[in-house]
Amino acid sequence: MSSLSSNATPDPARFIKERVRTIDGWPQPGVQFRDITPVLQDRRALRVLIDLFVQRYIDAEIDTIAGLDARGFIIGPILAYELSIGFVPIRKKGKLPYRTLSQSYELEYASATVEIHEDACKPGERVVIVDDLIATGGTMMAGKQLLERLGAVVVEGAAIIDLPDLNGSKRLRESGLSLYTVCEFGGH
Template sequence: MSSFAAPAASSLSEATAFIRERIRTVPDWPQPGVQFRDITPVLQDRRALRTLIDLLVQRYIDADIDTVAGLDARGFIIGPILAYELSLGFVPIRKKGKLPYKTLSQSYELEYGSATVEIHEDACKPGDRVVLVDDLIATGGTMMAGKILLERLGAEVVEGAAIIDLPALGGSKLLRDSGLPLFTVCEFDGH
């Protein structure tokens, strides 16, 4: 098994700072008290999007991975691009009721509510090695639900990858304590 690669420290810190500067904070959305970290400025800036994808590709290019899975909804933006760049397939993990074939479901708690995600029952094979992608780790519920679904199919989630970590909400600790290694591009204090 290949280990995950990381760019040189100076280029990683410069790339991280470049991406972090383009993340917009929207106060009190979707409800009062929530500081929503919006990645759409990163997606709109061709240089920022390329920098983000290049960071992820450099990390996983030599890794022993069979597929990339992405969480609804913003994991659907980054995940397929990463899968394409790595010449891998992509597995969508969607909100309940959005997938047309036979599914497995997993419910979880969010920072401000609860939800259920689903995966097609034939999305991957036992033994497949998967990188699970999302935009943000807050309470960790969404990524944990995705991990559980993939493991129920017999896959091994080798790493969770996200653009943003909000460590104060405890999600990254929860995920690491569950045995899931994480790679995040940047982090923000508070909610």
Template sequence: MSEFAAPSIPNLPNPASFIRERIRTVPDWPQPGVQFRDITPVLQDRRALRTLIDMLVQRYIDARIDTIAGLDARGFIIGPILAYELSLGFVPIRKKGKLPFRTISQSYELEYGSATVEIHEDACKPGERVVLVDDLIATGGTMMAGKILLERLGAVVVEGAAIIDLPELGGSKLLRESGLPLFTVCEFSGH
């Protein structure tokens, strides 16, 4: 049984479908064969953005969470808004070379290459309970790298949250098998 509340948004019979309908698919970007799921239409639509944030706030409002961590780059959009609404702090997990203070890093594979992310070595304290936010779970590499970084600092990652799951790429399965509970708003089949 989850310690998180089921999202309930007034005036919308199915808020997840409302969000899903506003996600744009961009074929063959950033390379041929990739169906990029673009959340910018959700961000541009004031009702869609409010609905998305309200879903997340309702999920976490009564949970014991200390911090929201967001993954570069779209986790930086949703994460701080969620942190603000929950009166929590925000921790950025950035692409290599973007943070100004001492960092630790973690490399990972993604669906069309590899990358490295970093976190400040003082970003959170041991035992701090964190929700890790991103826009999408594909292969799970980015969220897994963020989880590993937070755990290396002693944090407890209580849940990963994303707007979109691409289950056929195996990331959500990988993350759940690693012990990370996940919440996603919607899913898309294929790549």
């Protein structure tokens, strides 16, 4: 057996999930924050994670990866690079320097507004939206709406973590958005 095959990860999704840290009571009481920084710090975990996304999209007909502020900015550009396609940031309000479109939405514990440059993509461009997790689905839904206002075709939403008890993934699927997530955590 070669050294490459002996290093294979038998269950990549479980491998990633085991490296996600849970922080109780942050940013407010009752919230269980799912922290991906241990995944990013571990070179093997980061490679496994990116490889999962690359394998998902390598043969897909997509033109662009759109990353949601802020942790979608970590995974999104790496994925876009690996797929040899462009990257578009969807940022919190007031962070983009050019003319923008805005979309407000509700989070699990606050409200927010995201923006995209008005020339971020062309009509008909096929886009995958990337973020670290899906909670209520508000951020990804707002990103989808912004991209569609520009005429893009949102092929899929992708995230490392799904929090199904918060119903965001259900809400997104009901809106017609196909989803891909690496792992899920029950509870809030």
